[in-house]
Every structure is written in structure tokens, then in C-alpha cells.
Amino acid sequence: MSAYLHCLSHTPLMGHFDPEPAVLAEIDDVVAAARQRIADFAPELVILFSPDHFNGFFYDLMPSFCIGMAAHAIGDFGTAAGALDVPRELAEACANAVLAAGVDAAVSYRMQVDHGFAQPLEQLLGGLDRCPVIPVFINSVAVPLPGFQRARLLGEAIGRFARTLDKRVLFLGSGGLSHQPPVPELAKVDARMADRLLGSGRNLPADEREARQQRVILAAQRFSSDPNSLHPLNPEWDQQFLDMLSEGRLAELDALGNEELSALAGRSTHEVKTWMAAFAALSAFGPYQASERYYRPIPEWIAGFGSLSARPAS
Ligand SMILES: O=C(O)/C=C/c1cccc(O)c1O
Numbered sequence: 001m002s003a004y005l006h007c008l009s010h011t012p013l014m015g016h017f018d019p020e021p022a023v024l025a026e027i028d029d030v031v032a033a034a035r036q037r038i039a040d041f042a043p044e045l046v047i048l049f050s051p052d053h054f055n056g057f058f059y060d061l062m063p064s065f066c067i068g069m070a071a072h073a074i075g076d077f078g079t080a081a082g083a084l085d086v087p088r089e090l091a092e093a094c095a096n097a098v099l100a101a102g103v104d105a106a107v108s109y110r111m112q113v114d115h116g117f118a119q120p121l122e123q124l125l126g127g128l129d130r131c132p133v134i135p136v137f138i139n140s141v142a143v144p145l146p147g148f149q150r151a152r153l154l155g156e157a158i159g160r161f162a163r164t165l166d167k168r169v170l171f172l173g174s175g176g177l178s179h180q181p182p183v184p185e186l187a188k189v190d191a192r193m194a195d196r197l198l199g200s201g202r203n204l205p206a207d208e209r210e211a212r213q214q215r216v217i218l219a220a221q222r223f224s225s226d227p228n229s230l231h232p233l234n235p236e237w238d239q240q241f242l243d244m245l246s247e248g249r250l251a252e253l254d255a256l257g258n259e260e261l262s263a264l265a266g267r268s269t270h271e272v273k274t275w276m277a278a279f280a281a282l283s284a285f286g287p288y289q290a291s292e293r294y295y296r297p298i299p300e301w302i303a304g305f306g307s308l309s310a311r312p313a314s
């Protein structure tokens with residue numbers, strides 16, 4: 001039984017609208033080093049916390065949390081498409097343990113996931129099916145959202161479950177930090193888009209998929225020259241958040257409400273609850289030591305871009 005953690009921002013703009021080459025090279029180095037540390041740890045099971053962006057989860061039935069018993073990635077923005085290697089019986093045992101701990105996570109036997117799940121699996125493990133993975137969805141964009149406390153309790157329950165396994169377990173958190181890409185809001189869209197958000201967006205026709213992606217790329221291009229065209233990134237808040245995780249001050253964030261968090265760091269910053277859950281899971285193994293912290297605001301990627309590892313202190 002041992003554990004390792006890595007949290008990493010995702011952004012589907014990678015390869016579509018990139019920052020200058022020196023920044024790109026810096027991030028390539030950060031990701032390559034994280035991949036090497038993970039390879040050295042040689043995980044036998046990955047538990048991946050990620051949001052979705054109205055690609056697999058819709059308002060016809062939107063859970064706060066969902067644990068995948070089987071999952072496939074759609075390959076949006078050119079990320080990997082195909083099946084994840086989900087160990088079904090372990091995922092079922094995980095879901096049972098989480099419910100027994102009083103956290104009412106949904107389950108899916110056909111979970112559809114997007115770049116939020118695919119990108120870290122590709123970047124940190126080399127592909128979708130290189131290691132058995134239990135995918136855990138945390139609703140981070142479709143209001144009403146779960147708060148920090150629930151994400152922490154979910155993570156702690158999963159961490160206690162992982163401790164019972166005789167396995168090397170890697171916890172991954174995908175997303176954040178401060179950012180607000182143009183993700184549609186149900187209260188503000190026209191009838192056609194509302195229908196997409198209610199579920200007809202699950203299998204978008206190719207031309208609509210392309211138009212959706214182009215909208216995000218155009219928004220990034222505009223944002224890189226006009227920081228007021230979207231909610232601004234908030235490096236100061238992002239660094240404070242990284243401090244809190246690094247110092248094990250997880251429960252301090254329980255008091256921060258969702259509206260306050262959106263105002264501080266943008267509507268999609270709720271993706272950091274995947275980091276909260278991953279760190280809370282690691283905390284079930286005892287005190288931890290965070291390391292290899294990286295942060296840079298990258299407007300081209302509409303991302304307060306962070307990377308942070310941690311392992312049990314003893
Ligand atoms: O439009 C989407 O599907 C998501 C876009 C996006 C852009 C920047 C950072 C992120 O975390 C995103 O998910």
C-alpha cells in the first residue's frame with residue numbers, strides 16, 4: 001500500500017493556440033518530469049478526479065459526483081479517443097465504500113468523458129489505457145455545484161478505500177486553476193443551446209463540434225490580447241490556493257462559498273475541487289509532503305496553469 005499524487009491543469013487549447021516557445025518548453029519540462037516521477041512510482045491503480053464540460057454530463061441528470069465503472073473518451077480538441085481501462089470490480093468496491101462513508105456519488109457503467117480525463121492520462125501516463133484507472137467526475141461547471149467541503153469528504157472516503165488495497169495508488173487531479181473559458185450557462189443561452197445542455201449535446205454533429213472548438217480558440221486569441229475579454233486570471237489567488245493544499249490546510253477552504261470562488265477566479269475555477277479531492281484522498285494516508293510546484297498564468301490557454309506533486313511524508 002503506497003500512494004502518490006499529481007495535480008495538473010488541463011487545457012484543450014494546447015496545440016491549438018500556444019504561448020511562446022520558451023513557455024511551451026518550460027511546461028513540456030514540467031510535464032515530462034512529472035511523467036518520469038510517476039513512472040518511477042509505477043502505479044498499479046490510478047484514481048483520476050476530473051470535471052466534464054458538457055460532453056458527458058448534462059442537465060437532464062447532473063450528479064455532483066460520479067464514479068465510472070466503465071468509461072470512454074470522446075477525443076474532443078484532438079485529445080485521445082477510446083476506452084479507459086477501468087477495473088470494474090474495484091470501481092464498484094470504491095463506489096460502495098464512498099456511499100458507506102456517507103457521500104452519495106452516482107455511478108456510471110457507460111461514462112462519457114472529455115479532455116478533462118483524457119489529457120492527464122495522455123500526458124502523465126502515455127495514453128488512456130496504460131494503467132487501470134477509476135474515473136471520478138466532479139461537477140465543476142453546471143450550477144448548482146458541490147462545494148469544497150463535499151469534494152474534500154469525497155476525496156477522504158476514496159483515500160480510505162485506497163488504503164485498504166494492497167496496491168501502489170496514484171491520485172490525479174485535472175483542471176483549474178483560475179479561468180473562465182466560454183462555457184455556456186443554462187440561464188443565459190437560447191433554446192437550441194439549452195437543448196444541447198439538457199442532453200442533446202452528447203453526440204454533437206461534426207460541424208457543431210468544430211464550431212464549438214473554434215469558439216474557444218477564438219476566445220483564447222482575443223483573451224491573449226485583451227485580458228478583460230474574459231474573467232481575468234488571478235495568480236495571487238492561485239498561489240494562495242496552492243499554499244493551502246501544500247500546507248495541508250484543506251478544511252480551511254470549506255468556508256469559501258461557490259459564488260465567492262467564481263468572483264475571485266472565474267466560473268471554471270471550480271475545477272480545482274478535483275485538486276481538493278485528490279489531496280484529501282492522499283491525506284487519508286497520513287501527513288503528506290508536497291513538491292515540484294509550478295505555476296504560470298497562461299492567457300493563450302485561458303488557464304492559471306499549475307502542477308503539483310505530493311507523497312506521504314513518512
Ligand atoms: O470548451 C471546453 O470544452 C473547455 C475549454 C477549456 C478552456 C481552458 C481551460 C479549461 O480547463 C477548459 O476546459
Ligand SMILES: [Fe+2]
Pocket residue numbers: 010051053116175176268271
Ligand atoms: Fe476544463
